[in-house]
Amino acid sequence: MSTTDRSELEAEITVARAQLAATVDELAARLSPKALAAEARSTTKQAANDAGAFLTGNGLPVGPASRARNAKVLLGAVAGVVVIVALVIVKRR
Known part of the structure; x- marks a missing residue:
């Protein structure tokens, strides 16, 4: 291997290491x-x-589908909490 080839290879390795870092x-x-x-x-x-x-x-929202999905999940979670609270109140009476 010539000195030029070795220098080029070392330079490529240095660049690859920097990119990886x-x-x-x-x-x-x-x-x-x-x-x-x-x-x-x-x-x-x-x-x-x-x-x-x-x-x-x-x-x-009509933007990304994830926004509508997240809003539906939040609304569902709130509705679930409301149902659980209502059931607890009814059960205690």
């Missing part, structure tokens, strides 16, 4: 508990806003 850093940032909690908080707030809009007669 950047990718690992990006994945670590995306998967950090703090980032995941922030994403969950944002999604929950959006679902609450969408559910509120639905309850005030504005319908479900």
Whole structure:
């Protein structure tokens, strides 16, 4: 192997290592508990806003399907809690 070939190979390895390190850093940032909690908080707030809009007669969002699904899940969970509370109240009487 010539010196030029070796130098080119070492340069390619250096670039590949830097790219790999950047990718690992990006994945670590995306998967950090703090980032995941922030994403969950944002999604929950959006679902609450969408559910509120639905309850005030504005319908479900027409954007990404996940927004409508999240609003429906939130509305279903609230309805489930209401039913459970009603059953507990009826049972105690």
